[in-house]
Amino acid sequence: MDRPRTELNHRILVIDDNAAIHEDFRKILCSALVHRPALDAAEEALFGDQPATQEQVCFEIDSAFQGREGLDKVRLAMDEGRPYAMAFVDVRMPPGWDGIETIGHLWRQYPELQIVICTAYSDFSWDEIVRRLGKSDSMVILKKPFDNVEVLQLAHALTKKWFLAQQARYQFDDLDRLVGVRTRELQEANERLQKEIGERRLVEGALRFSEERFSKAFQASPIPMAIERMADQVYVDVNDAFLKMTSLPRAEIVGQEPKQFQIHVDPTVPGSLLARLKETGSLRNQECTLHTKTGEKRSALVSAEAFDLAEEPHVLLIMQDITERLSLESQLRQAQKMEAVGQLAAGVAHDFNNILTIIQGHASLLLASASLGRHMAESIKQVSTAADRAAALTRQLLAFSRKQVMQPKALDLNDLIRQLTKMLQRLIGEHITLDCELSAEPLRVFADYGCMEQVLVNLAVNARDAMPNGGRLTIRSGALVIDAQSTARHPEAAPGRVAGVSVTDTGCGMSSDVLGRIFEPFFTTKDVGKGTGLGLATVYGILRQHDGWIEVTSQEGQGSAFTFYVPLTEKPSEAAPIRTTSTADRGSNERILVVEDEKPLRELICGALRSRGYQVSAAQDGGEALNVWQTEKGQFDLLLTDMVMPNGISGGRLATRLRSDQPALQVIYISGYCMELADRELLQGDHCAFLAKPFDVHRLAALVRERLDRRNHAGGPRSEREETVASAEP
Known part of the structure; x- marks a missing residue:
């Protein structure tokens, strides 16, 4: 509530369209403090003798020349917290509101404003004013022409009246407040008295209600909770969620000290949870471990609070099982680690493939030399064999890093397993029994036949090595639907x-330690020299490249189960690929464009092809290849290009560009790995083939011959040079 004003309010608003009237009011109400006999005599006649030292007042006058302007000034004064005490309002103020209408607006804005209506005898009558404004004790009439003394008296009287009205309003409000305060005090005293009278009954009822409410919340909560007596560590009560988490029946835990179930903040220190609780009085989200009745180890966040129950110290335990969350976090970290290792492996494999291709190529050329001595030939064979072994390792690295090139087709996994059964049995040995439990329905997947074959072989070899004394290997297959809950368990x-x-x-x-690392490249538990550590890493990479994943369960002494999943397809199955080779690798002056950014490798390829009767042009990148193509007017029969090259034009883009000029152009892609083939589109046509690095010159020559023969059988146009050579033959 606003505090009352402690001094008189001398603010007066004059609303009149005549500027001279405003000046007159200022002269009357703001004149200098001089002796005025006539005024003093009038005051003495009206109010009696006044003290000689009566304070003379200079009023604060504001002017408005129309009703709307006056209303704005009243609003502004109220917003500033300095309202007017009274207003002199002229009745006639053309062209705007007249005085009566103006007063109506003023009172709607500020009902406590004291009003003096300035009117001539010919203006509105009192009855008409009352009819329009209603009766009010805040309004008086001043007839024109008015007397200075009368104006001054009205100013003093009405400002004093406004002040007294404010004081009275505050006092009434304050009285009402005091009555309310006193009433509330009496009510509170009465309530306290009533509470004191029935205190024991109310306390007992509240206690029963509190216990019932806590018990219901405790038992119904999905969060595992328990109450433990601190003196003897006996569980007084547990809820159903706690029993579910621990796999313990209520009879084995409530009222007893279950030796087989303890919560450990530090497994090496028995009773460490209660010890910390006694030190701090409470625990919040403390990570702990516990073992269920079945022996399963669980991880949880435990919060604990000490309290007294029946005058004995107890502790309330609230637990959050985070075992699944920690497992998912571990899987995510593992996936991120595998991704990082895969990127590293892919880069290393790519660089090694270029080096190995040069080694294998030159070794092949040297071995083909007739002047090579027997001992030198044997040494070069050893070099070639070592390069082949290194190439096999890089292929496995590429498989792990999901960078190997595949030629996927729709195939039935059940058919693949049946075809591999005899070979797998020979692979694992007679001391291990092989069982196959395959689904009756076909399992059609869109996959590379050789890759799926490698997955099964690697898993079978891994199982064989885990059973040196014999055992049973079981392969099961089936179709299933993966839902959202299943995807939540495995990030891939x-x-x-x-x-x-x-x-x-x-x-x-x-x-568990080994289980967390089995898919890392080069990780192995075998003796040195008995394994590369790439078998399971290769399986992991192949499955990820097929949009699949693998899950493993294992317990020491009880075996292991590797289960992999690959998306099913609606495409019909295709026959397994039949690999053919050709030994007739000589050329007939066909023109070949070789594009390779590695100079030693480019020179090796060009030399090998020229020695076999081909016309070869070379370029170090896509831009130079386009220039050569334009210079030779596109007279080429085959493009042999690396996939990944500098300066922005990849092998795939280059081949697409050149084949738009010559659709019959055959293409052989070569690469240590090929990122652009991830969409599996570049190898879908009959015009192209892929040769993975490293390769020897014999494989290269055979593939070149096979692609050119395919072009000739298809009736493709031959280059001008080839036409000339063909016409010269007898």
Whole structure:
């Protein structure tokens, strides 16, 4: 509530369209403090003798020349917290509101404003004014022409009246407040008295209600909770969620000290949870471990609060099972680690493939030399063999890093497993029994036949090595639907229909530490020289490249189960590829454009092809290849290009550009790995083939001959040089 003004309000608003009237009011109400006998005599006649030292007042006058202007000034004064005490309002103020209408607006804005209506005898009558404005004790009439003394008296009287009205309003409000305060005090005293009278009954009822409410919340909560007595560590009560998490029946935990179930903040220090609680009085989100009745190790966040129950110290335990969350975080970290290692492996494999191609190529050329001595030939064969072994390792690295080139087709995994059964049995040995439990329905997937074959072989070899004394290897297959809950358990899983194949052994199993690293490249538990550590890493990479994933379960001494999943396809199955080779690799002056950014490798390829009767032009990148193409007017039969090259034009883009000029152009892509083939589109046509680095010159020559023969059989146009050579033959 606003505090009352402690001094008189001498603010007066004059609303009149005549400037001279405003000046007159100022002269009357703001004149200098001089002796005025006539005024003093009038005051003495009206109010009696006044003290000689009566304070003379100079009023604060504001002017408005129309009603709307006056209303604006009243609003502004109220907003500033300095309202007018009274207003002199002329009745006639053309062309705007008249005085009566103006007063109506003023009172609607500020009902406490004291009004003096300035009017002539010919203006509105009192009855008409009352009819329009209603009766009010805040309004008086001043007839024109008015007397200075009368104006001054009205100013003093009405400002004093406004002040007293404000004081009275505050006092009434304050009285009402005091009455309310006193009433509330009486009510509060009465309530306290009533509370004191029935205190025991109310306390007992509240206690019963509180216990019932806590018990319901405790038992119904999906969060595991328990109450433990601190003196003897006996569990007084637990809720259903706690029993579910621990796999313990209520009878084995409530009222007893379950030796088989303890919560450990530090597993090496028994009772460490209660010890920390006694030190701090409470715990918040403390990570701990516990073992369920089945022996399963669980991780949880525990919060604890000490309290008294029946005058004994107890502790309330609130737990959040984070086992699944930690597992997902571990899987995510593993996936990120595998991705990083894969990128590193891909880069290393790419560089090594270029080097190995040069080594293998020159070794092949040297071995073909007739002047080579026997001992030198044997040494070069050893070099070639070592290069082949290194090439096999780089292929496995590329498989792990998901950079190897595939030629996927629709195939039935069940058919593939049946075709591999005899070979797998020979591979694992007679001391291991092989069982196949395949689904009746076909499992059609869009995959590379050789890659899927490698996955099964690697898993079978891994199982064989885990059973040196014999055992059982079981391969099961089936179709299933992966839902959102399943994808939440494995970060690489994708929802939809998939084919699932499990390879289960009865071998030695793995520890949790080993289980977390089995897909890392070069990680192996075998003795030195008995494994590269790339078998399972290759499986992992192949499956990821097929939009699949693999899951593993294992316990030491009980064997392992590897289950991989690949999306099913609606495409009909195709026959397994039949690989053919050609030994007739000589050329007939066909023209070949070789594009390779590695100079030693480019020179090796060009030399090998020229020695076999081909006309070869070379370029170090896509831009130079386009220039050569324009210079030779596109008279080439085959393009042999690296996939990844500098200066912005890849092998795929180059081939597309050149084939738009000559659709019959044959293309051989070469690469240590090929990022552009991830969309699996460049190898879908009959006009192209892929040769993975490293390769020897014999494989290169055979593939070149095969592509050119395919072009000739298809009736493609030949170059001008080839036409000339052909016409000269007898």
